[in-house]
Amino acid sequence: MADIKVPVFSESVSEGTLLTWHKKPGDTVKRGEVLAEIETDKVVLEVTALQDGVLVSIAKQEGDTVLSEETLGVVGDAGSAPAPAAQETVSGPIANEASAGGTAAQPDSAGLGHEATRRDDLSPAVRKVVVENGLNPAQIPATGPKGNITKADALGAVGQQASQPAAPAAVAVPAGARPEQRVPMTRIRQRISERLKEVQNTAALLTTFNEVNMQPAMDLRKKYQDQFVTKHGVKLGFMSLFVRAATEALKAFPVVNASVDGKDIIYHGFYDIGIAVASDRGLVVPILRDTDQMSLAGIEKAIGGFAQKAKAGKLTLEDMSGGTFSITNGGTFGSMMSTPIINAPQSAILGMHNIIERPIAQNGQVVIAPMMYIALSYDHRIIDGKEAVQFLVTIKNLLEDPARMLLEL
Numbered sequence: 001m002a003d004i005k006v007p008v009f010s011e012s013v014s015e016g017t018l019l020t021w022h023k024k025p026g027d028t029v030k031r032g033e034v035l036a037e038i039e040t041d042k043v044v045l046e047v048t049a050l051q052d053g054v055l056v057s058i059a060k061q062e063g064d065t066v067l068s069e070e071t072l073g074v075v076g077d078a079g080s081a082p083a084p085a086a087q088e089t090v091s092g093p094i095a096n097e098a099s100a101g102g103t104a105a106q107p108d109s110a111g112l113g114h115e116a117t118r119r120d121d122l123s124p125a126v127r128k129v130v131v132e133n134g135l136n137p138a139q140i141p142a143t144g145p146k147g148n149i150t151k152a153d154a155l156g157a158v159g160q161q162a163s164q165p166a167a168p169a170a171v172a173v174p175a176g177a178r179p180e181q182r183v184p185m186t187r188i189r190q191r192i193s194e195r196l197k198e199v200q201n202t203a204a205l206l207t208t209f210n211e212v213n214m215q216p217a218m219d220l221r222k223k224y225q226d227q228f229v230t231k232h233g234v235k236l237g238f239m240s241l242f243v244r245a246a247t248e249a250l251k252a253f254p255v256v257n258a259s260v261d262g263k264d265i266i267y268h269g270f271y272d273i274g275i276a277v278a279s280d281r282g283l284v285v286p287i288l289r290d291t292d293q294m295s296l297a298g299i300e301k302a303i304g305g306f307a308q309k310a311k312a313g314k315l316t317l318e319d320m321s322g323g324t325f326s327i328t329n330g331g332t333f334g335s336m337m338s339t340p341i342i343n344a345p346q347s348a349i350l351g352m353h354n355i356i357e358r359p360i361a362q363n364g365q366v367v368i369a370p371m372m373y374i375a376l377s378y379d380h381r382i383i384d385g386k387e388a389v390q391f392l393v394t395i396k397n398l399l400e401d402p403a404r405m406l407l408e409l
Contacts, residue, residue, distance in 0.1 A: 001056065001076045004035060007045050009068040013317075016040040017187055018064045018072070019125050020151045023055045024143060029075055037313075038066060039187050043284075043320070044313045053077050061148065062123030122149060129154040131181055192283060199344045203260075204380035207339040210392045212399050214355050214370045217241055220402050232297035238352075239275070240299040242327060245398040245405055246350055247271050247291045250325060253391045255383055257324045259345040265382050268324045274343060275303055276328035279310040285326055285343055286310070286319040296406075331355065337373045347382055350395070351375035 009016065016038040023035050029049040036047040058073035060066055122130065122137060126149050130137055133154075140157045142149045185193070199205070221236050228236045250257040250271055258267045271292045274285040286306040288299060309315045326343045331354040340351040351374065358371045376392045398405040 001074055002051055002053075003074055004047060004049075004058075004072040006038060006066045006068055006070045006072060007047065009040060013040045014067075016045070016066050018060050018062055018066050019044065019123070021058065021062060021144070022152070024150070025055050025057055025073075027055050029053060029055055035075075036072060043188075043315055043317055046314075047072060049075055051075060062125060062144075062150065123151070125151045126154050127183065129158065131183060133158045188284075195344060196341050199341055203342060203344070203347075205339075205342065205377060206380045206385070206388070207375050207377045208385065208388050208392055209337070209373060209375050210389075210396050212372045212374055212396050213360070214238070214372050214399070216400055217402055218370060228297070232300070234297060234300045234304060236296060237300055237303075239303055239327070239329065240296040241399060241402060241405075242350070242352060242395070243273055243275075243288065243291055243294075243299050244296065245395045246273060246325065246327060248398060248405060249391050249394040251292070252394055253387050255387055256348045256378065256391050258382060259324070259347055260379065260382055261345070270324070272322050272324050274320075274323040274326035274346075275306060276326060277306055277310045278332075279313070279315075284310055284315055284320060285323065286315055287321070287323045289322075325349070327352065329353075331372065337375065339375060340377050342377055342379060348376060348378040348388070348391075351377065 006016070017040075019037040019039045021036050022033075023029055029035060029052065031049055031052050033049045034046045035049055035055070038045045038047060053075045054077070056074045056076040060070075060072050066072065126137075129135070129151060130140075135154065135157055137149055140149050140153050143153055144150045217238060220241075221238075225236055228234075254267050255265070257271065258265050260266075270290055273288045273291050275288060276283055276285050286309075288294065288302055291299065294302070306315070306319065309319070323343065323346060325346055326349040328340050328349060329352040330338050330340075331352050335353050336356070337353055338351055340349045342349045353373045353375070355370045355372045357368050359366050360369050360371065361367075362369070374392060374395065376388055378388045
C-alpha cells in the first residue's frame with residue numbers, strides 16, 4: 001500500500017482545493033499517471049501515482065480543502081479491493097422533490113436560476129461545467145466514489161448534449177424574470193483580486209502613453225519570416241521585438257527594472273520579464289529569464305511554450321515566480337488603449353494594444369500607417385515622469401527602427 005500525498009506547496013501557499021479526481025476506487029493506475037488535480041491560489045498541481053496498482057480508497061472529495069503533504073487516498077497492489085463507499089445522501093431541493101415524488105426543475109435557456117445547480121455536493125469544477133452548459137445534475141449519471149458527480153461525468157453530459165438534435169425551441173425566460181447565479185471564485189481568481197487591489201492601495205500608480213508606427217517592424221517580419229521559420233521552426237512575432245526593445249530600455253533606465261522593499265529601492269542587475277497570458281482560470285504571468293541573453297527565436301519559443309502550458313493548466317510555480325518587469329498585450333483581444341496595473345513587487349508594466357491603420361503626418365504629408373498605442377504604468381514612488389516618458393520613447397524609437405536594436409546600435 002502507498003499513500004497518495006498532496007504535493008509540497010511553496011512557502012507562499014498554505015492550502016489548496018481538490019479540484020478533480022481522475023480515478024475512482026477500484027480503477028487500475030499506472031506509475032506516473034495523473035490521479036487528481038489540486039488548485040492553489042497560483043497554479044493547478046497534478047498528483048501522480050508513484051506505483052502501479054489499484055486505487056483502493058480516497059480520503060478527500062472534490063472541493064475539499066487540502067494541506068501540503070496531506071493524504072488524499074491509498075494505492076495498493078493489483079487485486080486490492082477498494083474500500084466500500086458509504087451511500088451519500090443528497091440534501092436540498094433535489095432530495096425534497098424526489099421524496100415528494102416530483103421531478104427536478106428543468107434549466108432555463110441560460111442555465112440560470114436552476115435549483116439543481118445549487119446542489120451542495122457539487123465540487124467547484126463540476127458546478128462550473130454545470131452552470132456554463134445549463135445542465136441538470138439530476139440527469140447526469142454519477143460515477144464518483146460516493147455517488148457524487150465528477151468532472152468527467154459532467155463533461156460527458158456536455159458531449160452527449162451536443163450530440164443530440166437541437167430542441168425545437170428554447171425554453172423562454174418568463175417575462176420580467178431577473179435570473180442570476182452565484183459561483184464561488186476559484187483560488188487563483190481570489191489571489192488575482194487580492195494582488196491587484198493591494199497594488200492599487202500601496203503603489204502610486206500613473207500611466208504614460210505613446211504611439212508606435214509598426215510599419216518598419218511589419219516590413220522586417222514580412223522580409224525575413226520564411227527564412228526565420230525555416231531556420232528556427234517558429235514564426236517571428238511582435239512580442240519578441242517588444243521584449244527585446246523593453247530589455248534595451250530597462251538597461252538605459254535601471255529604476256524601471258527596480259522594486260520597492262519598505263524604505264529601500266532594489267535595483268536588479270538582471271532582466272526577467274513576465275508575459276501576461278490569458279488562461280481559463282484567469283490571467284497568469286510566466287517569466288522569461290535573462291532576456292538580455294535570449295535571441296528572438298528563443299523568446300518566441302519560450303512564449304509559445306508558456307501559452308501551451310497555460311492552456312493545458314500545466315504552468316508551475318517556478319514558471320511564474322520572480323520577474324522584474326511585465327508586458328501585457330491587450331491588442332490580442334482588440335483593445336485600443338488601456339492602463340495596465342503593475343504586477344507587484346515590480347514597479348512598471350508595458351501595455352501593447354491593437355494595430356490600427358490611421359492617418360498620420362510624415363515628412364510633411366498625411367499618410368496611412370499601422371499605428372499602435374503603447375502604455376507604461378509605473379509606481380511614481382520611485383519612477384519619475386521624466387524617466388517613464390523617456391523609457392517609453394526609447395521603446396518607440398527602437399521599434400520604429402528595429403535594425404538599430406538588432407545591431408545593438
